[in-house]
Amino acid sequence: MQIISTTQALRDRLKTEPSVAFVPTMGNLHQGHLALIRQAREQGRCVVVSIFVNPLQFGPNEDFANYPRTFEQDCAKLAGLADVVFAPMVADLYPEPQQVFIDLPPVAAELCGTFRPGHFRGVATVVLKLFNIVQPQAAVFGKKDYQQLHVIRAMVRQLNLPVEIVAGETLRAGDNLALSSRNAYLTAEDRTEAVRLYWNLALIRESIIAGNSDFSALECAAIADLEAHGWRVDYVSVRAAESLAPAKIGEMNLVVLAAAWLGKTRLIDNLEICLNADKGL
Ligand code: PAF
Numbered sequence: 001m002q003i004i005s006t007t008q009a010l011r012d013r014l015k016t017e018p019s020v021a022f023v024p025t026m027g028n029l030h031q032g033h034l035a036l037i038r039q040a041r042e043q044g045r046c047v048v049v050s051i052f053v054n055p056l057q058f059g060p061n062e063d064f065a066n067y068p069r070t071f072e073q074d075c076a077k078l079a080g081l082a083d084v085v086f087a088p089m090v091a092d093l094y095p096e097p098q099q100v101f102i103d104l105p106p107v108a109a110e111l112c113g114t115f116r117p118g119h120f121r122g123v124a125t126v127v128l129k130l131f132n133i134v135q136p137q138a139a140v141f142g143k144k145d146y147q148q149l150h151v152i153r154a155m156v157r158q159l160n161l162p163v164e165i166v167a168g169e170t171l172r173a174g175d176n177l178a179l180s181s182r183n184a185y186l187t188a189e190d191r192t193e194a195v196r197l198y199w200n201l202a203l204i205r206e207s208i209i210a211g212n213s214d215f216s217a218l219e220c221a222a223i224a225d226l227e228a229h230g231w232r233v234d235y236v237s238v239r240a241a242e243s244l245a246p247a248k249i250g251e252m253n254l255v256v257l258a259a260a261w262l263g264k265t266r267l268i269d270n271l272e273i274c275l276n277a278d279k280g281l
Helices: 007-014 032-041 071-078 119-136 143-160 182-183 190-191 198-207 216-230 275-277
Strands: 002-004 018-025 046-051 084-086 138-142 164-168 232-240 253-262 265-274
Touching: 002 007, 007 046, 007 084, 007 119, 018 032, 018 119, 032 046, 032 138, 032 164, 046 071, 046 119, 071 084, 084 119, 119 143, 138 143, 138 253, 143 253, 143 265, 182 265, 198 216, 198 232, 198 253, 216 232, 232 275, 265 275
Parallel strands: 002 084, 018 046, 018 138, 046 084, 138 164
Antiparallel strands: 232 253, 253 265
16 A cells, blocks of 8 residues: 555556545544445556645534544554555645635535535535546545535536445444544533434434334434534434435425534434335335
8 A cells, every 4th residue: 555645646556547436534433434444446457545734614613623633543544554655745636726616516514514604615625626536537525515416426426537436334333423533522421412413314314214204203203302402413414315405395305314413523424214125124
């Protein structure tokens, strides 16, 4: 496995690679990332993983400075899984102030976009830059960041980017908490409580499968339960899985998404609800 830190060196390394599969990350890798990287192995001969904490996608009061940076441990986990680790410095990816951005569809300003203005613009811009540098045939993104996956797919489709976007399933801990780098921020007490987010999403999914289509009442009940247990909720929202538009009665493929704060930690999670398949269970 090679570790490369400059754009030029990466371009030189990949020049002769017939097919590249790419997994962009911000490091602090956990089993969820490693599963995406294993999935990438099925997509291309050469697997490139980037580790870059992208300042452009953090708001002024967010955790950019404190975001867990664990480069040595990350590289140890990647040995044998990735062919190339691309770990540029901020000055290499942004040698001049970034003034060209991706203008995203309105859905990027909803859900997490409401609470993290500019977040998806920063994500899409760095992902496009990374795609241009790595030029992968395929790139793998986790469904854990469902809205991010949606926005990246829209960018690729609407800008005709020659890359196949592959979605990876969310990995969960034994108690069903979705794996996330930010789980590292949770205190021991909060870690026990954190699974309540999943429980509420699972309850909404069960209720919808059982025939309840009062989405707004289901969302309000979940918010009330979380708040009663000390959470500060950004949103709980049932959406159409394909468009991420607010869910309408009769739609078969839905997703319930949530973001909420437990202490100083903001957690996000989602569950897909496929009424055809789920009804048959
Ligand atoms: O999902 C992430 O870790 C980041 O948003 C990404 C896609 C690596 C862009 O910085």
